[in-house]
Amino acid sequence: MALTQADPAKLAAARAAVALVEDGMRLGLGTGSTASVMVRVLAERVAAEGLSLRCAATSKATADLAQSLGLAVESLDDIGWLDMTIDGADEVDPHLHLIKGGGAAHLREKVVAAASDRMVVIADPGKVVEVLGAFPLPVEVLEFGFETTRKLIRRALEALELGDHDVLQRLRGSDAVVTDEGNLILDLHLGAIPDPVALARALSGIPGVVEHGLFLGMCDLAIIGREDGSVVELARDDIDADMLAQEGE
Ligand SMILES: O=C[C@H](O)[C@H](O)[C@H](O)COP(=O)(O)O
Incomplete structure (x- = not known):
């Protein structure tokens, strides 16, 4: 272009x-x-x-x-x-x-x-934005134990009272999006993230999470x-x- x-x-x-x-x-x-x-x-x-x-x-x-x-x-x-x-x-x-x-x-x-x-x-x-989170938060995760990592992310969201939101695998068509590092992406549809520091800390503490998209x-x-x-x-x-x-x- x-x-x-x-x-x-x-x-x-x-x-x-x-x-x-x-x-x-x-x-x-x-x-x-x-x-x-x-x-x-x-x-x-x-x-x-x-x-x-x-x-x-x-x-x-x-x-x-x-x-x-x-x-x-x-x-x-x-x-x-x-x-x-x-x-x-x-x-x-x-x-x-x-x-x-x-x-x-x-x-x-x-x-x-x-x-x-x-x-x-x-x-x-x-x-x-005034508050982060309308944009779904991308989280790069290992393919190994993918569903387990998703479960642990859901638990972390519940603990922060951010539970009950979609945690969706990113797809292109029907194929999984694979990052340059060979990992998968979960998008966290949260709507609002009132405490980004607490969420960043919780996500970083989950072993299958390679990196989340919060830059604080x-x-x-x-x-x-x-x-x-x-x-x-x-x-x-x-x-x-x-x-x-x-x-x-
Ligand atoms: O993974 C991609 C990056 O974080 C981009 O910098 C971000 O998504 C913004 O992209 P765009 O300028 O296309 O809206």
């Missing part, structure tokens, strides 16, 4: 994020439709300005796209550490907590974000693009400052 056909809100967010890229940076490239617009904008800038970057991709799809556009992609371990990762999200709340994994890439995305000095999220206004305290800056091409930025530092101010009141 050419950039001229890209959704204007996604394009605005992508352009603002790519403007933060500096020559010589080690960069993490996210996954999904918004991240792929960003990869195209980045490739354009690299070609125009001759920037020298080292890029790690969060999925095979992103690696293929980046390479097809002439960006050099290396393994995360070869690069070692990243200055910045730019990625999309399925939901962003006012604390910059995220739901990710709508494209089944959240495991690699979390590994890459955790190895980055800075995580920048780009999104359109439809992703901004990882995003440093959210850039929300608008249809008119403008952007709104929300930085974690501002939020921390606001919280400290409220605590002091």
Whole structure:
């Protein structure tokens, strides 16, 4: 897809994020439709300005796209550490907590974000929510003991009084979705997640869960693009400052 056909809100967010890229940076490239617009904008800038970057991709799809556009992609371990990762999200709340994994890439995305000095999220206004959870929470699980893991997740949801919601295997047609790491996805249709920290802790404590799509305290800056091409930025530092101010009141 050419950039001229890209959704204007996604394009605005992508352009603002790519403007933060500096020559010589080690960069993490996210996954999904918004991240792929960003990869195209980045490739354009690299070609125009001759920037020298080292890029790690969060999925095979992103690696293929980046390479097809002439960006050099290396393994995360070869690069070692990243200055910045730019990625999309399925939901962003006012604390910059995220739901990710709508494209089944959240495991690699979390590994890459955790190895980055800075995580920048780009999104359109439809992703901004007051409370996470309208978007079904993706959980990557092992194929081994799949049904047992699903049972343990249901128990954990009940214990948190989030029970009685669908915990559905993600399918494409009638086939199971299999992640880049060879695992399966369960989508938790919760409607609302009042305490994401408690849910994240509970899910991480289940052995068959490889990784859940809650990204808590990882995003440093959210850039929300608008249809008119403008952007709104929300930085974690501002939020921390606001919280400290409220605590002091
Ligand atoms: O697994 C996929 C990722 O977490 C994506 O970044 C997320 O689903 C957002 O994707 P999109 O930009 O296509 O809405």
